[in-house]
Amino acid sequence: MSPAIIYSIAGAALFAVGAYGLLVRQHLLHKVIASNFLGSGVFLVLIGLGRRSDGPSSDPVPQAMVLTGIVVTVALTALALALIKRYYSATGLTTMEPPEPEEGAR
Amino acid sequence: MSLALHLPALLVVVPLAAAAVAFVVGPRAASWIALVTGALTAALAAAMAWLAVTTGPVSYAIGGWGAPLGINLIADGTAAVFLVLVGVVGLAVTVFATGYFRPATADDPGPGHGMFWTLWLFMWASLNALFLTGDVFNVYVCLELVGLSAVALVTISEGAEPLRAGMRYMFASIFGAMTYLLGVALLYGAAGRLDMRQLAESLDHSVAAQTGLALMIAALLLKTALVPLHFWLPSAHAAAPAPVSAVLSALVVKGSFFVVLRLLLDVMPPGYLGDARVLLGVLGGAAIVWGSLQALFQQRLKLMVAYSTVAQVGYLFIIFPLAAAGGTVLPTALLGTLVHATSHGLAKAAMFLAAGMALKRYGHDRIADLAGAARRTPVLAATFALAGVTMMGLPPSGGFAAKWLLVGASLEAGQWWWALVVVVGGLLAAAYMFRVLAHFIADPGDRPGPVGNLKPLRTEWVPLGLAACASLLLFAVPLLTRLVESGTAMVGAGVIP
Numbered sequence: 075m076s077p078a079i080i081y082s083i084a085g086a087a088l089f090a091v092g093a094y095g096l097l098v099r100q101h102l103l104h105k106v107i108a109s110n111f112l113g114s115g116v117f118l119v120l121i122g123l124g125r126r127s128d129g130p131s132s133d134p135v136p137q138a139m140v141l142t143g144i145v146v147t148v149a150l151t152a153l154a155l156a157l158i159k160r161y162y163s164a165t166g167l168t169t170m171e172p173p174e175p176e177e178g179a180r
Numbered sequence: 181m182s183l184a185l186h187l188p189a190l191l192v193v194v195p196l197a198a199a200a201v202a203f204v205v206g207p208r209a210a211s212w213i214a215l216v217t218g219a220l221t222a223a224l225a226a227a228m229a230w231l232a233v234t235t236g237p238v239s240y241a242i243g244g245w246g247a248p249l250g251i252n253l254i255a256d257g258t259a260a261v262f263l264v265l266v267g268v269v270g271l272a273v274t275v276f277a278t279g280y281f282r283p284a285t286a287d288d289p290g291p292g293h294g295m296f297w298t299l300w301l302f303m304w305a306s307l308n309a310l311f312l313t314g315d316v317f318n319v320y321v322c323l324e325l326v327g328l329s330a331v332a333l334v335t336i337s338e339g340a341e342p343l344r345a346g347m348r349y350m351f352a353s354i355f356g357a358m359t360y361l362l363g364v365a366l367l368y369g370a371a372g373r374l375d376m377r378q379l380a381e382s383l384d385h386s387v388a389a390q391t392g393l394a395l396m397i398a399a400l401l402l403k404t405a406l407v408p409l410h411f412w413l414p415s416a417h418a419a420a421p422a423p424v425s426a427v428l429s430a431l432v433v434k435g436s437f438f439v440v441l442r443l444l445l446d447v448m449p450p451g452y453l454g455d456a457r458v459l460l461g462v463l464g465g466a467a468i469v470w471g472s473l474q475a476l477f478q479q480r481l482k483l484m485v486a487y488s489t490v491a492q493v494g495y496l497f498i499i500f501p502l503a504a505a506g507g508t509v510l511p512t513a514l515l516g517t518l519v520h521a522t523s524h525g526l527a528k529a530a531m532f533l534a535a536g537m538a539l540k541r542y543g544h545d546r547i548a549d550l551a552g553a554a555r556r557t558p559v560l561a562a563t564f565a566l567a568g569v570t571m572m573g574l575p576p577s578g579g580f581a582a583k584w585l586l587v588g589a590s591l592e593a594g595q596w597w598w599a600l601v602v603v604v605g606g607l608l609a610a611a612y613m614f615r616v617l618a619h620f621i622a623d624p625g626d627r628p629g630p631v632g633n634l635k636p637l638r639t640e641w642v643p644l645g646l647a648a649c650a651s652l653l654l655f656a657v658p659l660l661t662r663l664v665e666s667g668t669a670m671v672g673a674g675v676i677p
Contacts, residue, residue, distance in 0.1 A: 089362060096355055105351055112358040116365060123369035135248075136368065139317055143361060146324045150354060153328060157335060157350065161343040170344060 081122025089115030100169045102161070106154045113147040187228050188240040188253040191263065191308040195221050199301035207294035211278050214297045218274040221304060222267030229260035233666050239314065239377075247315070247375030254314035254376070257663035261518045262311045262438055268649070269430050269529045270304050272642050276533050277423040279636035280540075295336055296423070303329035303427065310435045316396070317374045319439050320361050323403060327353035330432055333424040334416050345419035352412040356402040356436075363395030380447045394456060397443060403436035406460075406497060407467035410490045414474075417489065418482040422536020425482065429489045430529035434521050437496050445514070450504050457500040464497030465601040472608030476615065481535045481545035484612065485528070488571065491605065492524045498586055498598050505593035512592065515657070515664050516585030522660070523578020523653045527567040530647035534563040537639055541630035547616055552624025554617075559640040561620045566647035568613035573606040578653025 088111055095108025117140045124136035162168060183190075198217035202210035231238060237256035246252060255263070277300070281293045306325035313319055331353065335346035364374070370388035373379045383389060405413040413433075417425050444457065471491025478484040499513040537560055538553065539545040554561040570579035583602050590598035 089358070092358075093355070096351060102347065109351065109354045109358070112354070116358055116361045119362060119365045120368075123365060135374070136365070139361075139364075139368075142317075142321060146321065146357075149328060150324070150350075153331065154347075154350060154354075157331070157343060157347055160335070161340065161347065164343060165340045170348065 078122045078125045081125065082119050085115045085118030085120075085122060087115070088112075088118060091115075100171075102158045102168055102170065106151060106158070109154070110147065110151060113143060117143055184227070184231065186240075187224060187231060188238060188255050188312050189242065191221065191224050191228060191312065192253075192305050194224065195301045195305035195308065199298050199305060202301055203298040207281075207297065210294065210297035211281070214274050214301060215278065217301060218271045218304075221308070222264075222271045225260075225263040225267035225308075228255055229257075229264050229663060231255070232257050232260040233662050236666055240312075247378055248373065251318050252314040252375060252377070253309075253312040255312055257666040258441070258514070258518065259311045259438075261522060261660060261663055262434060263308060265434070265522050265525045266304065266307050266311070266431055269427070269525055269646070272646050273423045273426050273529060273533070274300070275638055276426075276642040279639040279642075280421070280423055280536070282636065293336060296333070296421075299329045299333050299336070300423070300427070303333065303432075307431055307435055311438055314376045315374050316364050316367065316376060316379065316443075320357060320364060323360065323436065323439075324357050326432060326435055327357060327403075330424075330428060334420040334428075336424070337419070337421050341415075342419040345415040349412050349416035352402060356399045358399075359402070360396050360399035363392040363397075363399060366392030366395065368392075376442065376447050380449075383448065383452070385452075390453060393443065393448065393453065397440055397453075397456065397460075400436045400440045400443075401460075401463070404433050404440065404493060404496075405490060406463050406493055407470050407490065408463075410467070410471070410493075413490060414483055414486040417486040417532075418480070422533050422539070425486075425536065426529040426532040429486065429532055430525040433489065433493055434496075434525060437493070437521070441499075441517070444500055445503060445510075454504065457503065460497045461501035461598060464494040464500075465598070467491060467494030467497070468601055468605035469608065472605060472612060475612040476608070479546060479548065481538055481547050481550065481616070482532070484547065484616065485531045485535050488531070488609070488612065489528060491609070492520075492528065492571070495520050495524075495582065495586065495602065495605065498590070498602065502589050502593045502595065502598065505595075507592060509589050509593045511664065512585050513589035515661060516582050516589060518660055518664065519578050519585060519653065519657060520582035522656075523570045523582060523650045526578070526646050526650035526653070527570040530563050530643040530650065531567045533639075533643035533646070534560050534567075537643070542628075543631065547619050549627050551619050551622040551627055552629075553620040555621075556624065556629050557640075559644055561617070563640075563643045563647045564613070564620065565617055566644065566651050568609075568617065570647075570650040570653070571613055572610040576654035577651040578656075579606075579650070581654045581657050 092108045092111030092115055096105055099105055120136040120140050124133045195217055198213050202213045232255055240253040242251050281296055306322050310322035313322055331346050331350040335342050366388045370386045371379055371382050373382055402409040417428050468491050471487050475484050475487035478487055496517055499517045502513045503510050570577035573579040573583040583606055586602050587599040
């Protein structure tokens with residue numbers, strides 16, 4: 075197996091873990107970490123594909139994409155954490171829905 | 181004139197720079213900056229449309245670096261339609277917001293409202309960039325910028341509910357963006373290109389390219405809130421303050437739809453991913469029926485308007501199963517889709533602004549308790565009635581023109597079932613609009629009336645003006661036709677530096 079394939083499969087696996095966490099986990103911090111997993115998975119796939127060509131140097135375009143993606147992900151994570159902090163101080167909750175049904179905040 | 185050559189870049193740079201300035205100055209100065217920038221950006225969008233009609237599609241290499249190394253901006257007739265829509269709705273919302281977020285009122289100047297101007301100008305810049313971009317990776321960046329500013333805008337209101345809705349929106353947005361990027365990675369691995377025009381030339385039928393494009397489109401459907409991926413939309417659009425709801429429903433969902441349109445019509449050859457195109461049409465039809473039925477049973481006005489967006493988004497996807505048919509089907513369907521996007525953008529912005537005013541004046545937005553609104557707040561009720569005209573598709577509204585064109589295209593393609601969906605959707609829209617209007621003209625009984633004074637008047641007249649534009653949009657169809665006929669930028673675009 076070439077390194078490119080290993081990277082891509084590992085990236086896809088990370089993406090799957092992240093997708094599972096984002097959809098299934100209830101705790102908001104878990105969701106944020108899961109979305110970082112999603113990002114890391116995609117970045118690994120991109121890096122792997124950059125190594126695909128057998129030339130002496132790897133393709134720089136995927137690396138530029140990964141750098142841009144990291145910047146965006148950092149900004150998103152900061153926004154997510156800020157929102158969760160505000161949400162926690164407003165409601166005392168760490169999950170999207172209150173643990174008990176009803177509690178008519180509507 | 182040399183400045184005209186840089187129009188595509190100015191459309192992004194002007195609101196972006198203004199956003200940065202608005203962040204530094206106080207809220208009051210920021211509102212003035214937003215007004216001036218809004219007028220300027222709307223004028224730039226109009227100039228862009230004029231340029232697209234007179235000289236044909238424009239391609240602009242940012243910083244003089246063309247593809248494949250740099251990023252191209254592409255402004256063709258289709259993009260110009262959306263740019264002008266953003267300009268008109270954006271300017272109207274800005275004027276409305278100066279009245280809505282008045283710092284003078286005693287209970288209003290929440291800490292977040294000063295941020296509205298910065299975030300809104302950021303969003304305007306990112307929307308313009310999204311409609312102009314000719315590069316699939318740049319689409320990802322623009323989608324994230326729109327998503328970030330949208331989430332922040334949803335949560336500028338106080339309280340737990342906007343925060344909860346904003347976070348649901350944010351996680352859906354992240355999931356969509358990352359799935360889109362994974363698709364880009366696969367597509368780049370297969371085709372080795374990111375520029376849309378180069379992709380259109382070098383696209384093959386490899387599994388990686390098809391999977392990549394399918395992932396990208398699926399992610400964009402989540403962002404466009406096409407049924408069944410609409411779960412995040414009603415709460416987010418209903419929980420946001422009125423100007424934000426208007427922008428989200430009228431413009432933001434159109435942004436991701438526009439990319440779907442670009443990918444399926446311009447980048448892919450006709451018939452590429454053929455089954456997926458039919459599926460998009462089926463989901464669109466399902467969205468029309470399901471969203472309308474949900475809207476019919478909502479108890480609260482803003483949620484009703486939000487579910488109406490879920491329904492109206494469906495019409496945009498009827499074009500895809502029709503696109504492969506020959507003859508004049510595609511131009512007719514494209515024109516119908518663009519007219520629908522425009523009229524829905526105007527009417528939905530009007531409805532959300534009016535619903536926000538109802539919430540502010542009456543202190544609630546329970547439809548049943550808004551009885552007598554036609555007498556107590558006549559302009560507000562008239563706005564709903566006028567916007568309803570285009571939702572139902574009565575002439576001379578844009579909704580009528582759009583439905584007429586889509587029905588015509590379906591019949592010409594020999595696929596009458598889409599025409600049926602369009603007509604049924606109009607009837608269902610009539611049902612949910614008349615239900616609200618029936619409450620508005622009912623006897624109020626002893627229900628409490630509106631509180632607060634009418635001022636500033638622009639908070640009433642701006643939505644009415646938007647709704648009036650939507651209901652007269654039939655007369656703008658010749659203009660839109662010229663824009664569509666000016667050609668797509670993917671083949672033979674005139675290149676500027």
